[in-house]
Amino acid sequence: MKTNQKILPGFSITLGFSVFYLCLIVIIPLAGLFLKSAGIGWDSFYQIVSAPRVLSAFKLSFGCAFIAAVINAFFGLLTAWVLVRYSFFGKRIVDALVDLPFAMPTAVAGIALTTLYAENGWIGEHLAAFGIKAAFNPLGIIIALTFVGLPFVVRTVQPILQDIDAEVEEAAASLGATRSQCFLKVVLPSITPALLTGFTLAFARGIGEYGSVIFIAGNIPMKSEIIPLLIAIKLEQFDYTGACAIALVMLLASFFLLFAINLIQRWHAARSM
């Protein structure tokens, strides 16, 4: 490898620029958050993050993100299955549209979902007939987070499903396995790591999501106020210390989830060898 470094030019300049730019845009600003939080002191840090309003926002954010990720795990798997296994009219378009939540700005998704699920909206009016209030309620948060997390599970499970040999399933079937046995004992184990990865990605995205949620949530403190909004409110009140303390907890949570995803993928790589 040493000789390669001599043959190809541009090592020091490209690496130097990359590291410089990375430090400027990502590392130094993020380090600033850690420095600022370190200056808060343990007691006041604990006081800030254990305030009832903050705690209830944490519970709401994590709870709604979890429920939305569960919904996405189920329907994402179903969608991936249908897209891989069956053919139907307009499949290509449906496949392309699955990425819409990645491409659509969150503010647009937010106002569209709010109008759709409000009491006089296309879907909301039918839900209201059953006494279900979707928008301006925690249920609305779950709806918005289901939207933003939707592509994660589909896009992680889809390639794995495509790679499963139909022959393995046929072999299982010819040995007398029923369809449900086939699915539970042959298909499901091989897609579990991908499903878990997709679930965790959707969950992590849901905790931090802001734009699509704030319109539909109603934003009532202690009831439908998510953590990112609470950070934004603290910033508007120039309470930088409070915003930092809450942001630090969120950041650590997302680093933990990132680590979990790495573990899942390592487990998957070790198993497939």
Place this chain on the structure above:
Amino acid sequence: MQSLDINCSWNIRFFHWFLIFSALSFLAFFLFMPIALVFNLAFQEGISVYLSAITEPDAKAAIKLTLLVAVIAVPLNIVFGLAASWAITKFDFMGKSLLITLIDLPFSVSPVISGLIYILLFGANSVLAPVLKTYDIQIIFAVPGIVLATLFVTFPFVARQLIPLMQEQGIEEEEAAIALGANGFQTFFFVTLPNIKWALLYGVLLCNARAMGEFGAVSIVSGHIRGITSTVPLQVEILYNEYNFTAAFAVASLLAFLALITLCLKSFLEIKFSHEINVSNG
């Protein structure tokens, strides 16, 4: 026997259609209806109202600002993406995997935190505040802050598209070019770039969509000054909060158009050049 077969296949076909129907209903409630609603409401009062909503001065200013931000942020991240993937995939050095992890970091940070970190760095109470004040430089609640926040959230797009592909392509072709007497720039432009052009375009497409559509991070650092620091997504929020729904959806439809065009081009690239975009597809 035959009747049993037919029965069985009827059951299976029914089951297939039931699964397809369930998946499509789910997608209808969460994807198709929201996008249809945006265009429906944008045009509900007719084309002339639509046109005047997207051409009024504040909307025009927002469009200009969004284009300006994208024109600055996207090329910078392209240069970074190319430099980082050249260094990472063509050479061996210590801390390479740490560098790759750090490049992906902005994807796991909440948009609100992406804005917050720049307020801490450049805001009124920051260490840099006195310096900025002496030279009369405004970053937060101004265009530079919006550009910085956008740079942060779109940071990984190009690099993460190129690194796996260039890793797989190896260095033999570049070495041959150098051995035949090409210089570094010739090698890059005539050997490397043709090999990665579709993946690069793919990454740029996603980077641009996010740069033009980012809401959370930009909303934190912008200060929402109408006509001055309001990008298109922020303008949508302002109009919506003023109960000016038709105008809000008219402006939002511009972003929805952008999203649909991005998806079209993205699918086109995926179908046409899948091997040259993503190694895992190959």
